[in-house]
Amino acid sequence: MTAPLLETRALSRNFGALAAARDIDFTLEAGARHALIGPNGAGKTTFVNLLTGVITPTSGTILMKGRDITAVAQAERVKLGIARTFQINRLFRRLSVLENVYIAVAERVGAAPSMFSPAGTRRDVVEESMRLLETVRLTGDASRRISELPYGRQRLVELAIALGLGPEVLLLDEPAAGVPSAESHIILDAIDGLPRDIGVLIIDHDMDLVFRFAERITVMVSGAVFATGSPREIGADASVRAVYLGQRAHG
Amino acid sequence: MIKRIIAVVAGALALGVASAQAQEVKVGVNLPYTGIGAEFAQLVDRGMELYLKLNADRVKPYKITLIRRDVKDPSGANAKIAVQELLTQDNVDILAGWIYSPNAIASAPIVTAGKKLAVIMNAGTAHITNLSPYYVRTSFSMWHAGYALGEASAKILNAKTAVVGYTDFPPGKDSLAAFKRSFEANGGKVIDEIPMGGAGAVPDFTPFFQRAKDKKPDLFFVFVPAGDHAAAVVKTYAALGMREAGIKLIGPGDITQDTKLQAMGSAAVGLITMHHYHADLDNPENKRFVEAWKKEYGAATTPDFMAVGGYDGMAAIVHVVHALKGKIEVDAALEALKGWKFASPRGPITIDPVTRDIVMNEYLSEAVMKDGRVYQKVIGKIDGVKDACKEQKIGPCAPPAK
């Protein structure tokens, strides 16, 4: 049996007295379409930050394909194939859409340290960036500044950047948040169109999106895994309804 | 028609310029008119102005035009450009000014290349006059007062031990070296040397003075740059009760600079200084000088040793202008100044023909209260003091290799 793509064992993180992540055992298989849901403050984003190495765990281990990467630095994890999008756009606001994606692709292909040839003459990087923009249907906006783009389109740039890193594990933190419903299908299509061998973990409140997309769902409450199962199992789980779905309905 | 008018006007202008040139001597003045030295620049500038005003008759038939340049700071760079432009753009006949020694040092190669007489009116680092053959100094060297005071401390004040506190930059180190050399040559002993921060900002002197007090010397010799430092020194000395502890505060006249003295009030009483000038000197030239100053710039103002540096410097310049009949040529100007004697407000002065530095009297004074104001009483005098550093050829003061 091969080791899972990404796995955590008893992963915990405390901020002072607050346990933002508690003994999380989690598995993401290769090619998975996995969703992580939970009420606000459940620790979902903390979990993503732990997986990507933005913060270090208080205890527990993270394994990628069986290799312990708990102590591996953030940049190295990206090289290993863990990419993410942010809940709130984190883009290079004064650069063009193309330049935004270029920066990510240049990092991946190792072009970024090059000092003496103009960036625009690395045609391989430019072309791959354009192809990625095509995937998210942004080629028409390629020369515009991020700051001139509506928020929804900016989300697509987030996605294109993450794809530009050539991920094996893709962590999408509320990819459709703030996207007008008229445009959200672009995001969904883009996710649908992802290569099947990428393991995708999507974190969202949007139940339509989660149930349309996920093949497996993990529910987090108060920093701990509350339940894991297929969408049908989770949808039918009364306790999940009680702590989460019901709560949402009221909220 | 129009052409003719232009020709006539142009001719008249040319004539006017030519006739003005015959009489006009342009003096390029570099001083820090802004920044931390602005106060000093004003004093030197007023000294020069006052000489021209008081001696308008003596200046005639020549016209002396001052072209002022702000050198801003002691970095050397701005002074260098100022001097360069005074020489190449304004075609000045004589250079003057220099408050800060680093500026005089930085300007030296240009002065040499420019071949113009350059009168240093304040900068006191001893060896500066060696750096260019065209430098003449009408102010002082740190060694004048420091060396004289070392001797006087042992012989007149009968002191055995002294602590030296000095601002940690070349004039301070010069002053320390001068005092220590002559004090120890006369049987005294310097038991502690305390560098008291840089010249840029006035430090809180308390820790340094506390340290000096703990050493219990007979004398506490302090050198700080004139200006704000001095007031703080006197205040701290009084506030720490050092006088009551039997420690005499002595130093070059920078610590009792006339412009700061009255503000120090009774705290200054008892200070003993050695210097070539203070406004209370009793001689007719000084009486006239101080009176004219107060009339010109206000009764609350007073000239001081910096003002006298500018005043005497201008006297030297006027002397050169007359001796050379308005046609300033540097070698002749130097000849005219070598051995030049002048009755200055500081007493008789002359320019040493060998070193081009000033020779003057040094006065040992004590600050006393008189008629409700602080008065500097002369308690000793040494005539014809030369710069001891160059006399004894110490370090960089040794004459430059030819």
Added chain:
Amino acid sequence: MIFGADVASMLLGGVAAGMVLFIVSVGLSVTMGLMGFVNLAHGGFAMLGGYAIAQAMKLWGVGFVPALVFGFVITALASAVLERLLYARLYRASELDQVLFTIGLVFMMIASVTLLVGPENQPLRLPALLQGQVNLGFTHYRTYSVVLIVVGIVIVSGLWLVFERTRIGAQIRAAVDNRRMAESLGINIGRLFTLTFAFGSGMAALGGGLGAEFLGLDPQYALKYLVYFLIVVAVGGLGRVTGVFYAALLIGVLDFTLKKYVPQGGTAFIYALTILLLLWRPQGLFGTKTT
């Protein structure tokens, strides 16, 4: 026993120096923490305030204490006007534009004072009562230093009370920690800024007047000591009154001690010390990490 007196004098001297640093810097810390405004003209307000105090004493023969009050009020008012008219336009600008603006303002302050009053140092005569030495029982010490320490303690206690116990203090603390949150709670941020700014500038003026005995007072005051004020703010942590207080005391005492025992080191110690402190606690000794 002599050793004891030695240590006492050292502490007293250092603490007194620290108090001056605190009084001037506290306003800078709060405005930088609260508004995120890099106000390099803060030393300029200290200088202007010092001048107002000195001129009031010289021209109108006002006593030292009333002159201090006058300096505080006039500087606070002037700075409030400047804040409303000019500073407020730059709250959303980049830090560097703020630097450019405040440095320009300092240049103008220095030049104006030089033109109006002159470049020379302004003597600030203390009342006879505050001059000389005082017997503290265990040692004799400079009266004015002791007075400064008392004044400093009164000020820091007062500020602490205002910060911790009053509504406006709570508003300021809330705004320092999270401006957006404070705004959503209905706090009038604009008014809060003006008030704090004016108060901070007034404190700077007070510091300029109180500290003139040690630091002198001339137009260049505006820039000469700015680095020291910034060091205190950085070490104390932005927007922390008590942080600035302890940082000022720490810097004051260490600087004093090192100068007394190792004067050969010059000013190097204070810089080395700052580097070490900031590498150890980049947010300042008492600052909290803001995200």
Added chain:
Amino acid sequence: MTPAPVDWSEHPAAAAMARRHRLRAWEPIPWVAALAFYFLFPKYLGFGTELLITVLFAISLDLVLGYAGIVTLGQAAFFGAGAYTVGMLAKRGIWNEPITGLILAALVAAAVGLGSGLVLLRTQGLTLLMLTLCTMALLEEAANLAHDYTGGFDGLDSLPIAPLLGRFEFNPLYPTTQYLYVLAVLFVCFVFVRTLIYSPFGQSLTGIRENTLRMHAVGAPVRRRLVLCYALSAAIAGVAGGVWAQANAYVNLGTLGLDRAATVLIILVLGGYGRLYGAFVGAVAYMALSHFLSKIYPTAWQLGLGLLLVVIALFARNGILGIAEAAAHRLRTRATP
């Protein structure tokens, strides 16, 4: 069936990116102006030389501040390191050839930049500002204390700099050689910086400036890049300092001071940072104004200078070039309704 591959280099955005490093029509203007200055104002070459050195120094700052977003107040540390390298080697008679001297100055300054960058660049904001400032002040104090080597406060004067290329003497009074030499050095360094900022490396620096978190998330070794950029910028500042020492035959503590560091920061912000040419515009505006105003009003010129800074900060976000850009933008948007 896969669709036929599209040639994306034809796309306007890709074409624009492939074009952006190319020389724009107006770019030769400053160089032509600098050469014209040489012939038109032979009596102002001392000022001109200082101006060009300031431009070079400001460009070094623009690389870290404008492109990598490192706000530093300690850039004069590297200027001074370069100046003292040239000064001490020349004064001791070890090395006085100008061009190789500059290379040594660059290396020493880069080493200082690398060392301090490794330690300091973990911080940001006010903390970084104070750390860079204090590091510079420490160096200044060290240079003051080591007066046997550095000349202390007085500095090292009358440096025996060898003639340029063995032929052209540096004349202290008519600095024609200095001016052309500095202009050439500035040009070489400028081409280097310009190449750098349009390279993928420069692009990633801009990325760090715009969003450090995102750069971490795309796997960029952020700190290593910043330190490298800091060291390169230090090398250029070192060249500026070295050439200053050579042109003036003089070096003193002023090369290391806060005055110099603060002035160059003001100049860059005044001109507009992150624009490569802001250094030129800022240096010309600041230095010309303070130079000529101080000639007319030796005591009051600071008022005018202060007013300029205040007005630019209030009305022209991002410096003088910001005005130009805003105007150009307005013209463009009006042209295409």
